[in-house]
Amino acid sequence: MLGLVLDQDNPSGITVKEVELSSLKPNEVKVKVKAAALNHRDEWCRQGKYPNIKNGVILGSDGAGVVEEVGDKVDKKWLGEEVIINAANFWGDKQEVQSGDFQILGMPGNGTLAEYVQVDASRLCKKPAHLSFEAAAVLPLAGLTAYRAAFYHGKVKQGMKMLVTGFGGGVAQFAAQYGIAAGAEVYVNSGHEEKLKKAKELGVSGGFNYNDENWVQHALDQTGGVELIIDSAMGATFADSIKALRPGGKLVFYGATLGNPPMLDARRVFWNQLTIQGTTMGSDKDFDEMVEYVTEQGITPLVDSVFDFSNAVEAFERMAAGEQTGKIVVKI
Structure with a gap:
């Protein structure tokens, strides 16, 4: 073969x-x-x-x-x-x-x-x-990774404000679709305006171009701070991402394509009671639940x-x- x-x-x-x-x-x-x-x-x-x-x-x-x-x-x-x-x-x-x-x-x-x-x-x-x-x-790799990040760790639910970074990648698009299906208020960021446009066609509540140095302030102005961020980049973007979290918020990351963060604003993390959670693909239980969710919600x-x-x-x-x-x- x-x-x-x-x-x-x-x-x-x-x-x-x-x-x-x-x-x-x-x-x-x-x-x-x-x-x-x-x-x-x-x-x-x-x-x-x-x-x-x-x-x-x-x-x-x-x-x-x-x-x-x-x-x-x-x-x-x-x-x-x-x-x-x-x-x-x-x-x-x-x-x-x-x-x-x-x-x-x-x-x-x-x-x-x-x-x-x-x-x-x-x-x-x-x-x-x-x-x-x-x-x-x-579905298998990206769909499973996004499901575990969004539901097992992120506890996505109706009305929750969540931000998915780097929209356009496989896991990110699934995370956004899962959040929308769950009734969350979903926001995304990307460095490409056409990808932000596509996200809005899917039903996200807003999008931010991370090439704009004021994107975090725009996000805070529009959301008041999000409860959950799902991220794959880390690196230098981490410092901005946690600024977009409201007190008590959580950042779940499934990759580090930009490497380790150059610094950790530890005071912001402990004072705002933030949670930084790593995640990977998922268990067989996660996989079965993911396929069932995609089927029930008719997610394409x-x-x-x-x-x-x-x-x-x-x-x-x-x-x-x-x-x-x-x-x-x-x-x-």
């Missing part, structure tokens, strides 16, 4: 090549992949910036498709089922935190950017009927663009440019 593998000897960092599948284990299923979505971890692997990477591994954490074969110990009911794949492996038995064995599909094990993927049957979930394969493929993810498998390198280049609004999908 064809698979897109990490190839650090290639100038592009990736290669589409023939890959041989291993024998199907008793608890595994083989899924014909219809669509796969890119995540930043795929691009970081391509750039050699992700830990413990190795050449020859098929990239991709997100995917949707049809079950074509099941192992001896797998219920035959899965045959022919349209599914999405939970990319979070070995979370463990604690809802509060992942185990030391936690892994994400697509590195160090083979992922979804291939004609077929083999996974443990426990990783399967029926595809929401209202979603196309392309839309469903973007934002798909920025769809590329044919033969143009997968172009899809990666678009992700590297950071201009997408929503998720980038590769149609297999």
